[in-house]
Amino acid sequence: MKVLNVGIASFLPGLEASGTEYVALDWRPPAHGDPALAWKAAQLLADPRVDAANAEAFRRLTSSRPVLTGADLARSCISALDHERTGQRLLLHAGPPLEWSRASGPVRGALAGAALWEGWAATAADAEVLFESGAVALAPCHHHGAVGPMAGVISPSMPLWIVEDPATDRRAFCNFNEGLGKVLRFGAYGPDVLERLAWMRDGLFPAVKAALAALGPVELRPLMARALQMGDELHNRNAAATALFSRVLAQGLVKANLAASTLSAVLEYLSANDHVFLNLSMAASKLAADAAGDVPRSTLCTAMARNGTDFGIRLSGLPGRWFTAPAPVLDGLFFAGYGRADAARDLGDSAITETVGLGGMSLAAAPAIVRFAGGGAAAAMEGTLGMYALCHGEHPGFCIPGLDFRGAPTGIDARKVVDLNRAPIINTGIAHRLAGIGQIGAGITAAPLACFEQGLAALADAWPLAEP
Amino acid sequence: MKVLNVGIASFLPGLEASGTEYVALDWRPPAHGDPALAWKAAQLLADPRVDAANAEAFRRLTSSRPVLTGADLARSCISALDHERTGQRLLLHAGPPLEWSRASGPVRGALAGAALWEGWAATAADAEVLFESGAVALAPCHHHGAVGPMAGVISPSMPLWIVEDPATDRRAFCNFNEGLGKVLRFGAYGPDVLERLAWMRDGLFPAVKAALAALGPVELRPLMARALQMGDELHNRNAAATALFSRVLAQGLVKANLAASTLSAVLEYLSANDHVFLNLSMAASKLAADAAGDVPRSTLCTAMARNGTDFGIRLSGLPGRWFTAPAPVLDGLFFAGYGRADAARDLGDSAITETVGLGGMSLAAAPAIVRFAGGGAAAAMEGTLGMYALCHGEHPGFCIPGLDFRGAPTGIDARKVVDLNRAPIINTGIAHRLAGIGQIGAGITAAPLACFEQGLAALADAWPLAEP
Numbered sequence: 001m002k003v004l005n006v007g008i009a010s011f012l013p014g015l016e017a018s019g020t021e022y023v024a025l026d027w028r029p030p031a032h033g034d035p036a037l038a039w040k041a042a043q044l045l046a047d048p049r050v051d052a053a054n055a056e057a058f059r060r061l062t063s064s065r066p067v068l069t070g071a072d073l074a075r076s077c078i079s080a081l082d083h084e085r086t087g088q089r090l091l092l093h094a095g096p097p098l099e100w101s102r103a104s105g106p107v108r109g110a111l112a113g114a115a116l117w118e119g120w121a122a123t124a125a126d127a128e129v130l131f132e133s134g135a136v137a138l139a140p141c142h143h144h145g146a147v148g149p150m151a152g153v154i155s156p157s158m159p160l161w162i163v164e165d166p167a168t169d170r171r172a173f174c175n176f177n178e179g180l181g182k183v184l185r186f187g188a189y190g191p192d193v194l195e196r197l198a199w200m201r202d203g204l205f206p207a208v209k210a211a212l213a214a215l216g217p218v219e220l221r222p223l224m225a226r227a228l229q230m231g232d233e234l235h236n237r238n239a240a241a242t243a244l245f246s247r248v249l250a251q252g253l254v255k256a257n258l259a260a261s262t263l264s265a266v267l268e269y270l271s272a273n274d275h276v277f278l279n280l281s282m283a284a285s286k287l288a289a290d291a292a293g294d295v296p297r298s299t300l301c302t303a304m305a306r307n308g309t310d311f312g313i314r315l316s317g318l319p320g321r322w323f324t325a326p327a328p329v330l331d332g333l334f335f336a337g338y339g340r341a342d343a344a345r346d347l348g349d350s351a352i353t354e355t356v357g358l359g360g361m362s363l364a365a366a367p368a369i370v371r372f373a374g375g376g377a378a379a380a381m382e383g384t385l386g387m388y389a390l391c392h393g394e395h396p397g398f399c400i401p402g403l404d405f406r407g408a409p410t411g412i413d414a415r416k417v418v419d420l421n422r423a424p425i426i427n428t429g430i431a432h433r434l435a436g437i438g439q440i441g442a443g444i445t446a447a448p449l450a451c452f453e454q455g456l457a458a459l460a461d462a463w464p465l466a467e468p
Numbered sequence: 469m470k471v472l473n474v475g476i477a478s479f480l481p482g483l484e485a486s487g488t489e490y491v492a493l494d495w496r497p498p499a500h501g502d503p504a505l506a507w508k509a510a511q512l513l514a515d516p517r518v519d520a521a522n523a524e525a526f527r528r529l530t531s532s533r534p535v536l537t538g539a540d541l542a543r544s545c546i547s548a549l550d551h552e553r554t555g556q557r558l559l560l561h562a563g564p565p566l567e568w569s570r571a572s573g574p575v576r577g578a579l580a581g582a583a584l585w586e587g588w589a590a591t592a593a594d595a596e597v598l599f600e601s602g603a604v605a606l607a608p609c610h611h612h613g614a615v616g617p618m619a620g621v622i623s624p625s626m627p628l629w630i631v632e633d634p635a636t637d638r639r640a641f642c643n644f645n646e647g648l649g650k651v652l653r654f655g656a657y658g659p660d661v662l663e664r665l666a667w668m669r670d671g672l673f674p675a676v677k678a679a680l681a682a683l684g685p686v687e688l689r690p691l692m693a694r695a696l697q698m699g700d701e702l703h704n705r706n707a708a709a710t711a712l713f714s715r716v717l718a719q720g721l722v723k724a725n726l727a728a729s730t731l732s733a734v735l736e737y738l739s740a741n742d743h744v745f746l747n748l749s750m751a752a753s754k755l756a757a758d759a760a761g762d763v764p765r766s767t768l769c770t771a772m773a774r775n776g777t778d779f780g781i782r783l784s785g786l787p788g789r790w791f792t793a794p795a796p797v798l799d800g801l802f803f804a805g806y807g808r809a810d811a812a813r814d815l816g817d818s819a820i821t822e823t824v825g826l827g828g829m830s831l832a833a834a835p836a837i838v839r840f841a842g843g844g845a846a847a848a849m850e851g852t853l854g855m856y857a858l859c860h861g862e863h864p865g866f867c868i869p870g871l872d873f874r875g876a877p878t879g880i881d882a883r884k885v886v887d888l889n890r891a892p893i894i895n896t897g898i899a900h901r902l903a904g905i906g907q908i909g910a911g912i913t914a915a916p917l918a919c920f921e922q923g924l925a926a927l928a929d930a931w932p933l934a935e936p
Contacts, residue, residue: 229836230698230708231869240698243711247739250718254731263722271715367869368697376872401699401835402870404844 030419037453040460041418044299047466050415053298057316058392058411061292061300061356066163066172066284068218071209073201075156077173078144082156089120089130092141094152094349095307096322100131100138104308106187106344109435110151111138113189117197118155124189124435142303142314145290146173147282147349150185150431150439151308158197159205163220163283170290174283176200176208179273181438186431187344188438199265207266211252218248220284221397224358227277228408229401233366234281235350235359236427236442241277246270278350285352292411294319297463299456300392301412304351304424304447308344308431313451315414317459325450330430332443342440344433351426351447357395357410360425360444361387365400365408369427370444377402383425383444384409390416390424414459417452498887505921508928509886512767515934518883521766525784526860526879529760529768529824534631534640534752536686539677541669543624545641546612551624557588557598560609562620562817563775564790568599568606572776574655574812577903578619579606581657585665586623592657592903610771610782614641615754615817617746618653618899618907619776626665627673631688631751638758642751644668644676647741649906654899655812656906667733675734679720686716688752689865695745696826696876697869701834702749703818703827704895704910709745714738746818753820760879762787765931767924768860769880772819772892772915776812776899781919783882785927793918798898800911810908812901819894819915825863825878828893828912829855833868833876837895838912845870851893851912852877858884858892882927885920 003022005011007029015022031037044050074092075082083089091114093107103111112127115136121127130136141148148154152175160173178196182188212218223244230240249270253263270276293302298316305312310324327345334340353359363370364384367377381402387409388394394407412424423446430441471490473479475497483490499505512518542560543550551557559582561575571579580595583604589595598604609616616622620643628641646664650656680686691712698708717738721731738744761770766784773780780790795813802808821827831838832852835845849870855877856862862875880892891914898909 226707230700232698239694240708240711243708243715246718247711247714247735250714251732251735251739254728254735257728260722260725264719267715267719267722271719367872371869371873377870378872401839402845404835404846405839 028421030421031453032421032449034453037418037457040465041415041456043465044415044456044460045419049466050297050299053295053317054300054392054411054413057292057295057298057300060295061288061411062395062397064288064291065165065167066220066287067166068161068212068220068280069164070162070212071159071205072162073156073205074154074158074160074173074175077160077162078146080139080144081154089136090139091115091136092139092144092146092148092152092154093307094141094148094150094347095305096310096312096324097140098138098307098309102309104344104347105434106347106431107151107308109187109189110153110184112435113184113193114153114155116189117194118157140305140307141349142305145171147286147352148175148185149177149278149282149350150348150429151187152349153184157201159201159208161280161283163280163287165287165291168291170287172283172286172290174279174286176204177273177275177279180275183438186429186438187435189436203262203265204269207253207256207258207262208249210256210258211249214255215248215252220280224281224284225397225399228362228365228398231366231368233359233362233369233427235278235353236369236429237366238277238281239274241281242270242274245277245280281358282350282352285356285358288356289352292316299414299459301355301414304355304426305349306346306351308347311346311448311451313447313455315455315459318455318462321458323451323455323458325448328445328448330428330443330445332430332441334430334441335439338432338440342432344431346426346428346445347431348428350428354424354426355412357391357398357408360427361391361410362398362400362408363425363427364402367402386422387425389420390422414452414456417449418456421449423447423449496889498889499921500889500917502921505886505925508933509883509924511933512883512924512928513887517934518765518767521763521785522768522860522879522881525760525763525766525768528763529756529879530863530865532756532759533633533635534688534755535634536629536680536688536748537632538630538680539627539673540630541624541673542622542626542628542641542643545628545630546614548607548612549622549624557604558607559583559604560607560612560614560616560620560622561775562609562616562618562815563773564778564780564792565608566606566775566777570777572812572815573902574815574899575619575776577655577657578621578652580903581652581661582621582623584657585662586625608773608775609817610773613639615750615820616643616653617645617750617818618816618897619655620817621652625669627669627676629748629751631748631755633755633759636759638755640751640754640758642747642754644672645741645743645747648743651906654897654906655903657904671730671733672737675721675724675726675730676717678724678726679717682723683716683720688748692749692752693865693867696830696833696866699834699836701827701830701837701895703746703821704837704897705834706745706749707742709749710738710742713745713748749826750818750820753824753826756824757820760784767882767927769823769882772823772894773817774814774819776815779814779916779919781915781923783923783927786923786930789926791919791923791926793916796913796916798896798911798913800898800909802898802909803907806900806908810900812899814894814896814913815899816896818896822892822894823880825859825866825876828895829859829878830866830868830876831893831895832870835870854890855893857888858890882920882924885917886924889917891915891917
């Protein structure tokens, strides 16, 4: 007797014990066995109109051409943040919409820190009152053309990178990277954190702005393509991209006639922080994902983002809607003295990189990251290889050397996610669950399937399905 | 009938035709079937004194700690080049010793160019007379603690990088990289080439010297280890190392209070040339290889170098001696309009990188290079995996991500090369065979086995073999 066991792991010990030859297939029924949803997924998978819509969304996503054109203060980039004009103080945060009452520790820490830093409150307790009372409103970065890593808090006086696509005139913004450890985006808000933010506004930003003006537009796509060939996946690892970008920016800095001490401090910042480019990778990814948005019937994912409480996704065919589920708590590599019990739920807009084929989707490009999580080069390869089954296609511009320069798996198709019960891989940092502490680790996680199941059901309901 | 065919390819068509099942083993008798040499190799392979000597040479090679301490003009670094003191004009060149009469086109071009540039001759024809008459003497870079890529010509007024090992006080030198295309090291010597050399002496060198003085010593080993994890093999690909090094050097340049125009020009040089670090990789490799030299009985290779006519190697147990064979002509990827018929013989001291585990030995770290030659990631992996059999061990500091961070194959053992008839892989550039033209391609080649066969025979003769 030879046995083919399809997905029922509990049969295996018996087969082992009896010495029976078997092949075990790792399979579960589509949509976790929900027949109505599985049927919707099957119909959408069989619908050529969806295929055509996805092809169009994929084309837009992968032909996006991000160009760094400048930097400016958030209130100048995003009019809703200019409270002198609107009459309403507002802070942006990562992920889908979030009320203060449901916000996690690190997000509360970051919001309070931003309120302190803007001079809206004198103490963290005062700041909390502002949020509880609605004196300061909250909105997702994603609703204002922006993205922010981790807590992703953007306040009016923070400088933002401006990335544009000349073909579509679309723009995307992301804040500047603070470095690692005790930083606002991980929920820390001590005096050192706020001082650093002030230097970024008063020292770094004018220098960068002048350098970019001297340089002219900087094409990001070739730089990103190159970094993927140098061990970066442009989410958790940005060492090559940061070095390549620093070399470009340095030329602008020198042309900008800055004071020697400013020039030194900015070069030191670029040199000491291998994640400077993360925020540019995120803005470029946001630009590409937005380009793919709003294609009728498309089941491609156009955002994955976490607010520290919920994990949310958006689908191209249902613009403006979020499909959410509880954000996962991460297992990963923790800094000494911390463990899973200290970890906040998954956090940040940075999964926009995975949305366009980078980060966890391109894990094979960055085996060094998997090593952090105790895996090796083979695990990195397997990670990426497993993602092709979820994706519409292979990115024509982002290639992975270890896979013979195969294009990165790109364009996450909710139909396929639901049909295979397989979630996109996401690389991420881990914040402490309490406000005021900061980063405690990094790891690899997965998007909740429930988001894709809800989204796919809503899409099937919104658009008439093909006749069976 | 099942057949095991050991190394006789001509039997295979018959087996194929008759449908006989067979396994073909790719094997050739040790030392190409030379019984005397094969016996010497076998005795050396069985000799524990050789194993111990190689372990010591390997330890010295892999514990070398290269530190960039400064830059200076060649005549200040290497006293033999100071002709006002010695009374004899001298130029250094790549590879083993070479007389002008045997020099190839690109080496003649580079030597003539250096003589013109030093003001020793007014025309290329005048320069030739200087070399023919002995008015200008020639010596290998390797004989003066230096290495040079391709023609490797070092003249008194050229600036050199100074790399030192603080543990041993050993020093090694390499010239500055000129960039690609029409450059002296590929045999070009037009006015643009000489002008660029003048700028490197008068603009680049003082700036770099001041920057290094401001920075203090720069540790190269961590930077090299990091670049290996970013797609470089530190011979034909130095993109990551150059970007990382540029970021460090930029901080020194800013501290050095240079004129803005100088600062701009130097940053432009660092930005436009991904091979700036090659010359530092070579100096660091020379330092490590020299540390492994002169261990009695050691069969480890301590230099592989080509002068455009001969390929030469040195062995640790026979210091000061070269074992040479004709340098191979390369197949590779040629620039448009050029082919194999235009190619010079293999050239340059840069195979010092392979000598210490980098370059072709670490091909698996840089699949992008194999792609140039029409291969893929698998070919890169196979290339490096095949080198472990030739090497004493795995480099403890230089790890290859795609091989699960296995140490690079390091310490080429002449016993194993001869026993297996397998040559070290070398990555290299290709010069035009005529003087004055420059680079026409790049490719992957192999060291001639004959060098190792001669060297091993000489070593067996020089040191009493163990009793059988």
